[in-house]
Amino acid sequence: MLRARFFASMREFELLKIVEEIFGDEKIDVPAGKHDAGFLRYGDEFLVFTCDTVNELCDFPRFMEPEEYGKMAVAVTLSDLAGSGAKPLVFLSSISLREPDEGIFRKILLGIKSWAEKFGVKVAGGDIDFSPVLTISGFAVGSARRILTREGAKIGDKVYLTGALGKAQLCLEMLEKGFRRDELPYAQKLYTPEPRIREGLLISEYASALTDISDSLAVSAHLISKASRVKIVIERDKLDLSYLTEFVGEEKAIELFLYGGGDYELLFTAESSDIGLEIGRVEEGSGVYLDRTIVPFRGYSHF
Amino acid sequence: MLRARFFASMREFELLKIVEEIFGDEKIDVPAGKHDAGFLRYGDEFLVFTCDTVNELCDFPRFMEPEEYGKMAVAVTLSDLAGSGAKPLVFLSSISLREPDEGIFRKILLGIKSWAEKFGVKVAGGDIDFSPVLTISGFAVGSARRILTREGAKIGDKVYLTGALGKAQLCLEMLEKGFRRDELPYAQKLYTPEPRIREGLLISEYASALTDISDSLAVSAHLISKASRVKIVIERDKLDLSYLTEFVGEEKAIELFLYGGGDYELLFTAESSDIGLEIGRVEEGSGVYLDRTIVPFRGYSHF
Numbered sequence: 001m002l003r004a005r006f007f008a009s010m011r012e013f014e015l016l017k018i019v020e021e022i023f024g025d026e027k028i029d030v031p032a033g034k035h036d037a038g039f040l041r042y043g044d045e046f047l048v049f050t051c052d053t054v055n056e057l058c059d060f061p062r063f064m065e066p067e068e069y070g071k072m073a074v075a076v077t078l079s080d081l082a083g084s085g086a087k088p089l090v091f092l093s094s095i096s097l098r099e100p101d102e103g104i105f106r107k108i109l110l111g112i113k114s115w116a117e118k119f120g121v122k123v124a125g126g127d128i129d130f131s132p133v134l135t136i137s138g139f140a141v142g143s144a145r146r147i148l149t150r151e152g153a154k155i156g157d158k159v160y161l162t163g164a165l166g167k168a169q170l171c172l173e174m175l176e177k178g179f180r181r182d183e184l185p186y187a188q189k190l191y192t193p194e195p196r197i198r199e200g201l202l203i204s205e206y207a208s209a210l211t212d213i214s215d216s217l218a219v220s221a222h223l224i225s226k227a228s229r230v231k232i233v234i235e236r237d238k239l240d241l242s243y244l245t246e247f248v249g250e251e252k253a254i255e256l257f258l259y260g261g262g263d264y265e266l267l268f269t270a271e272s273s274d275i276g277l278e279i280g281r282v283e284e285g286s287g288v289y290l291d292r293t294i295v296p297f298r299g300y301s302h303f
Numbered sequence: 304m305l306r307a308r309f310f311a312s313m314r315e316f317e318l319l320k321i322v323e324e325i326f327g328d329e330k331i332d333v334p335a336g337k338h339d340a341g342f343l344r345y346g347d348e349f350l351v352f353t354c355d356t357v358n359e360l361c362d363f364p365r366f367m368e369p370e371e372y373g374k375m376a377v378a379v380t381l382s383d384l385a386g387s388g389a390k391p392l393v394f395l396s397s398i399s400l401r402e403p404d405e406g407i408f409r410k411i412l413l414g415i416k417s418w419a420e421k422f423g424v425k426v427a428g429g430d431i432d433f434s435p436v437l438t439i440s441g442f443a444v445g446s447a448r449r450i451l452t453r454e455g456a457k458i459g460d461k462v463y464l465t466g467a468l469g470k471a472q473l474c475l476e477m478l479e480k481g482f483r484r485d486e487l488p489y490a491q492k493l494y495t496p497e498p499r500i501r502e503g504l505l506i507s508e509y510a511s512a513l514t515d516i517s518d519s520l521a522v523s524a525h526l527i528s529k530a531s532r533v534k535i536v537i538e539r540d541k542l543d544l545s546y547l548t549e550f551v552g553e554e555k556a557i558e559l560f561l562y563g564g565g566d567y568e569l570l571f572t573a574e575s576s577d578i579g580l581e582i583g584r585v586e587e588g589s590g591v592y593l594d595r596t597i598v599p600f601r602g603y604s605h606f
Contacts, residue, residue: 012431014403014405015400015403015405015408016431018409018412019412019429019431022409022412022413022416023416026425026426026427028393028426028427031426031427031428032427032429033428037428038393038395038427038428040393040425042345043346047350047392047393047444049393049395049427049442049444050395050428050430051395051396051397051428051429051430051440051442052397052430053397053430053432053440054432055399055432055433055434057434057435058432058433058434089343089350090331090341090350090352092335092341092352092353092354092442093354094354094355094397094440094442096356096358096438097318100314100317100318102317102318102321105318106321106325109321109322109325110325113325122330122331122343123326123329123331124329124331124334124335124343124352125334125335125336125340125354126322126335127354127355127356128315128318128319128322129356129357129361129438130358130361131358131360131361131434131438132360132436133434133435133436135399135434137356137397137440137442139354139395139397139440139442141350141352
């Protein structure tokens with residue numbers, strides 16, 4: 001999402017192939033590398049596991065407050081549970097500080113506590129370490145009644161989003177141009193994104209495929225397209241991008257919408273849905289399209 | 304355990320007080336900061352959660368191989384489950400690479416896979432990130448039939464270790480003096496420590512208190528003493544330190560035994576035990592003693 005992410009760009013997905021090669025045959029219902037989170041049957045349900053790391057070099061926008069570091073660690077981790085239709089159970093974090101600064105540490109923990117309470121997850125532990133780069137690794141466990149992943153989108157399904165995309169990226173680019181935090185139109189989206197836990201749970205009742213959007217809509221749509229072996233068509237006339245064109249031109253607005261990261265909304269397919277914004281349809285074929293134009297696999301990698 | 308750990312020394316325990324202050328009242332059976340791992344009742348059992356981070360600046364001894372980075376990440380994380388008498392269920396890791404080096408990444412994953420298989424845990428996912436300091440955060444979930452923590456040591460109990468202590472520290476100090484890896488007497492203990500999963504499960508049937516030893520025996524014994532409100536007495540004449548005195552003097556051997564880190568053995572109390580080495584007894588009072596000499600709360604902090 002930030003500058004450092006451009007550096008490695010899509011190389012993360014090359015590395016993910018190695019993960020699948022080495023761990024693809026683990027005896028687990030959904031293994032590592034296949035989805036946002038792993039699923040393991042446990043009693044009548046599935047336990048759902050995920051982890052995500054944020055660090056100050058790659059993930060914290062300028063002017064971000066330590067309490068927001070903690071909130072972001074919770075948000076990005078729980079977003080993977082939301083993208084699996086899972087109910088959060090516990091959250092843990094490994095916090096690597098630059099130095100044993102009690103003030104910053106306390107603020108990070110208070111941020112974690114407030115976001116954990118807001119999204120209904122218990123804080124079950126953690127670890128303190130030291131690193132020249134302040135880093136927080138979040139881990140979460142949830143439970144789900146069924147397996148819901150990127151696989152399963154059906155021809156004829158519609159494509160939905162839980163909310164507007166491109167707001168975080170717009171703000172980030174404004175920061176790079178020298179705007180102050182209080183001048184950003186969607187600062188809340190950039191500094192304190194919220195995982196769509198409630199929506200994920202509701203959607204899990206009927207969605208055919210689901211994932212969260214951390215890198216970009218383009219990346220998430222490609223992941224669903226590939227896992228489900230379908231074509232995803234985003235329909236331009238279904239999109240209301242006025243919240244972006246208020247600040248940038250039409251072309252830039254579409255770029256922010258398709259390739260911007262950091263909004264942490266959910267992308268899902270279903271026969272129909274009262275939840276979310278309908279943005280397109282699932283067709284026979286492969287790849288991702290905006291009407292008839294190919295949308296490349298591109299976004300802001302986790303790096 | 305390494306030089307960088309001296310820097311912050313015992314400050315980690317100051318920070319842990321903040322964790323307890325903020326998360327001590329979470330509605331979880333054993334909350335963050337109270338033990339090596341958190342416990343949450345789930346059906347008829349408890350789920351047990353833990354996380355641990357290692358990085359190349361603080362945790363990887365000189366001459367360590369990338370495959371061993373992965374093994375160590377599994378070992379230190381599972382060691383917390385062993386120290387809770389839990390059966391491992393899944394392991395996840397967040398790996399922060401310096402650059403998208405597929406060779407190192409593959410070796411780390413192969414190390415994780417081999418140690419995960421050896422200790423019976425499924426790899427359920429992970430995350431790839433970027434950082435100037437190669438860092439691996441491990442996260443594990445286990446299951447346990449009962450809560451077993453540092454609390455519960457009873458007056459009259461005996462004190463046991465699952466194995467010899469001080470070997471890793473001896474090797475580390477030899478490295479600092481310029482010895483090569485192939486000259487170290489206990490290189491395996493330093494580079495590929497093994498979590499005492501099997502022993503932890505057996506001990507969990509009857510132990511009154513249990514913890515793993517990552518920092519030092521002194522630290523772990525103090526944590527049991529404080530949580531159980533008892534005095535821990537280590538008896539010199541019960542200790543056979545010949546595996547250390549072969550290389551160093553008597554006084555240094557005792558120092559390595561009491562204050563050395565990195566062996567990842569378990570410390571437990573029980574009325575009696577066929578497993579482990581008996582090293583002392585639980586008495587009324589407080590603090591930790593070697594016969595009549597006070598053993599201070601000192602070791603190699605996680606930093």
